[in-house]
Amino acid sequence: MSQKDKQYTQKEKEQFLGQYKIFMPQNLACEEHYDMIIIHPTEADNDKExxxxxxxxxxxLEYKDKTPIKVTILENFALHIGSMLERVDLAVRYCSVILIYLTENYSNNEYEQKFFTETALMDAIKNKRSSVVPLYAKELNKKTLPSYLLSLVEMNCNDEYFKTKLINLATKFHQDRKKREEDLHCRRLDWAVEYHEKH
Known part of the structure; x- marks a missing residue:
């Protein structure tokens, strides 16, 4: 049995979640599944609104039967770099879509946080555990949000109406997804070099 397929007892779940409860809203129980989770990784940000x-x-957004999607937010997500991977893993286990909020103005002492955050999330994508959508502060508002739902077409959703709606929302972003991925790859290489040079 793989780690991904392992069935946890309630006690194991509580012990596992207990390591992270200070980062989780009270309604995010370990056994509960959300359709979407927004990760807000910085402790303080002018764009929180x-x-x-x-x-x-x-x-x-809602399903065809008018049931609303389940969405919540995790704040102050990256307060400790060392356990970032574990906390991302916890989130992707119980959610189909992760939306991560990234500011464009990280100061020098925050670049490490950005590097580890995106590395962890790319790992989540690679392992097909969850779809991950980056939200960039400079361009983020409710008018541009639909164009940023790039991974929703891959989400594990059985409701065709809901999936189609999200596919339509994501179309614009997909048109230049390849270029964005290439740009992200170049930036990630730059971060890796910078990290190596500083250590």
Whole structure:
């Protein structure tokens, strides 16, 4: 049995979640599954209102039977770099889509946080455990949000109406996804070199 398929007992779940409970909202129980989770990784950010604005927009989406999608937000997600991978792993286990909020103005002492955050999330994508959508502060508002839902077409969703709606929202972003991925790869190489030089 693989780690991914392992069935945890309630006690094991509570012990596992207990390591991270200070980062989790009370309603994010370990056994509960969300359709989407927005990760807001910085402790303080001037654009926090934009994140909540987008959260409100996402809550307006619903399934064909009028059931609203389940979406929540994790704040202050990257306070400790050392356990970033474990916390991302916890999130992707119980959610189909991760939306991560990234500012464009990281200071020098925050670049490491950005490097580890995106590395962990790319690992999640590679292992097909969850679809990950980057939200960039400079361009993020409720009008541009649909164009940033790039991975929703791959989400594990059985409701065709909902999936089609999300595919339509994501179309614009997909048109230049390849270029964005190439740009991200170049930036990630730059971060890796910078990290190596500073250590």
């Amino acid at each position: 934009k994140v909540y604005e987008c959260l409100d927009e996402l809550k307006k």
